[in-house]
Amino acid sequence: MDRNFDVIIAGCGIAGASLAHFLSARGLRVAVFERGQPGSGGTNLSAAIVRQHYSTELMARLALRSVQIFADAEQLLGRDAGYRAVGYYFLASDETLAGATRNVAMQRALGIDTAMLALEELAERCPWLNLDGVAGAAHEPAGGFADPEVATAAFLASAGDHGAEVRLRTPVRSILRQGDRVVGVMTDAGPVHAGWVVNAAGPWAAGLAASAGIPMRMRSVREQDTVWEARAGRPLPESSVSNTVDAIYIRPLGARRFIVGRGFPKDYHDVDPCNYKTTADADFEEDVQLRLTRRIPAFEGARLVHSYAALYDVAADWYQYVGPREGLEGYADFCGGSGHGFKVAPAIAEELAAWLHEGKVDEDFSRLSHDRVEKGALFVQSYGGNRG
Numbered sequence: 226m227d228r229n230f231d232v233i234i235a236g237c238g239i240a241g242a243s244l245a246h247f248l249s250a251r252g253l254r255v256a257v258f259e260r261g262q263p264g265s266g267g268t269n270l271s272a273a274i275v276r277q278h279y280s281t282e283l284m285a286r287l288a289l290r291s292v293q294i295f296a297d298a299e300q301l302l303g304r305d306a307g308y309r310a311v312g313y314y315f316l317a318s319d320e321t322l323a324g325a326t327r328n329v330a331m332q333r334a335l336g337i338d339t340a341m342l343a344l345e346e347l348a349e350r351c352p353w354l355n356l357d358g359v360a361g362a363a364h365e366p367a368g369g370f371a372d373p374e375v376a377t378a379a380f381l382a383s384a385g386d387h388g389a390e391v392r393l394r395t396p397v398r399s400i401l402r403q404g405d406r407v408v409g410v411m412t413d414a415g416p417v418h419a420g421w422v423v424n425a426a427g428p429w430a431a432g433l434a435a436s437a438g439i440p441m442r443m444r445s446v447r448e449q450d451t452v453w454e455a456r457a458g459r460p461l462p463e464s465s466v467s468n469t470v471d472a473i474y475i476r477p478l479g480a481r482r483f484i485v486g487r488g489f490p491k492d493y494h495d496v497d498p499c500n501y502k503t504t505a506d507a508d509f510e511e512d513v514q515l516r517l518t519r520r521i522p523a524f525e526g527a528r529l530v531h532s533y534a535a536l537y538d539v540a541a542d543w544y545q546y547v548g549p550r551e552g553l554e555g556y557a558d559f560c561g562g563s564g565h566g567f568k569v570a571p572a573i574a575e576e577l578a579a580w581l582h583e584g585k586v587d588e589d590f591s592r593l594s595h596d597r598v599e600k601g602a603l604f605v606q607s608y609g610g611n612r613g
C-alpha cells in the first residue's frame with residue numbers, strides 16, 4: 226500500500242493547526258483534513274484566556290511553554306498569533322486560597338513569573354474590584370488572552386509554508402484500520418493512507434474514533450458565553466480574570482467589551498455534539514450579569530452585545546487525551562481539551578510531534594495517553610472542572 230502522507234490530522238482547530246506546524250517544520254509530509262473551516266469547532270468561539278495557573282506540574286509546564294511559543298510567534302511562525310500579555314488574575318475564595326498558594330509555589334519553582342498578592346496590593350492594582358469574599362489572588366504578568374482565530378490561522382499558514390497540505394470542506398468519514406494498525410482515513414474522494422492518523426476532531430473525536438472501533442471516554446457539554454459592553458468613563462479590568470469566588474471568568478475584548486462565562490462549580494449539560502442549542506439561555510445571561518456586577522460594580526448598566534453556546538470536549542479527568550495507545554499502531558489522539566485546551570495546545574503539539582516523529586516522549590507527557598483511562602491512572606487536580 227502506498228503511503229500518501231507521513232501524518233494525517235483529522236480536524237483543524239488550534240490542536241490540528243498547531244500540530245500541523247510542528248510536524249511539517251520537522252520535514253514530515255502532513256495533510257490536515259477539516260470538514261468546515263479552520264477553527265469552526267470550539268476554537269473560534271473560545272474565550273482563549275491564556276494562563277499558567279494550573280495545579281499539576283505537567284499542565285503548568287505546558288502552559289509556560291505555550292506562552293513562550295505565543296510570544297515568539299513572529300519568529301517561529303513568521304506571523305503574529307494574536308497573543309496579548311495583558312496579565313491574569315486568579316481570585317481565590319476561602320475554599321481555593323490554600324490550593325492557589327500551593328500551586329503558585331509549584332509554578333514559581335517551574336520558572337513561571339507569578340505571585341500571590343496581599344489584599345491591599347490587589348485593591349491598589351484593581352480599583353474596579355469589590356473585595357467582599359475575596360481571600361487572596363494570584364497574578365501572572367504573562368497571562369492574558371490570544372485571538373483564537375488569528376492563532377489558528379497563524380499555525381496553519383506556517384504549516385503551509387513548510388509544505389503541509391490543507392484540505393478544507395473535506396470531512397474524514399471514517400478511520401481505516403487493519404487489525405491492530407490504523408492505515409489512513411476514508412474521505413468522499415476515497416481512501417488516503419498515512420503512517421499516522423491523529424484524531425484532533427474536538428467534541429466529534431469520540432464518534433470518529435468509534436468508526437474504527439477505538440473507544441474514547443469523552444463527554445460533550447454545552448458551554449455558554451456572553452459579551453458585555455461597559456459604559457464609558459469607569460475603571461475596568463485590563464487583564465483576564467478567573468474568579469473562583471463568584472465562579473465566573475472575564476476576558477477583555479477591547480473597546481470596553483468583555484467575554485464573561487461561568488466557571489466551576491456549575492452544572493454541566495451533556496448534549497449531542499451534532500445537535501445542540503447554539504444560543505445562550507436568558508437565565509444564564511441574567512445569572513452572569515448578577516455575578517459580574519456584584520464583583521465589578523462598573524458593569525452596572527452594561528449592554529449585552531452577544532451571547533452564544535459552544536462545546537467542551539470533556540475527558541475523564543478534564544485533561545487532554547494525547548498520543549498513541551498501547552496495542553494500536555498508527556493512531557494518536559489530540560483531543561479532550563475540556564474547556565482549557567486552547568492555551569496549552571501549542572506546547573502539546575510540539576511534544577506530540579517529537580513523540581510521533583522520533584518516538585521520544587517525557588514520562589509525564591506520556592501519561593496524557595488515553596491508556597490512563599483503562600489503567601485507572603487519571604490526573605488529580607486541586608480545583609475541579611476545567612480550572613485544572
Ligand SMILES: Cc1cc2nc3c(=O)[nH]c(=O)nc-3n(C[C@H](O)[C@H](O)[C@H](O)COP(=O)(O)OP(=O)(O)OC[C@H]3O[C@@H](n4cnc5c(N)ncnc54)[C@H](O)[C@@H]3O)c2cc1C
Nearest residue numbers: 236238240260266267268271273274397427562566567568
Ligand atoms: C466557549 C468556550 C470558551 C473557552 N475558553 C477557553 C479559555 O479561555 N482558555 C482555553 O485555554 N481554552 C478555552 N476553551 C477550550 C478551547 O477553546 C478548546 O479546548 C480548544 O479550542 C479545542 O480545540 P481543538 O482543536 O481540540 O478542537 P476544535 O476547535 O473543536 O476543532 C475540531 C475540528 O475538527 C473538525 N472536525 C470534526 N470532525 C471532523 C471530521 N470527521 N473530519 C474533519 N474535520 C472534523 C471540526 O470541524 C473542528 O474544526 C473554551 C472553549 C469554549 C467552547
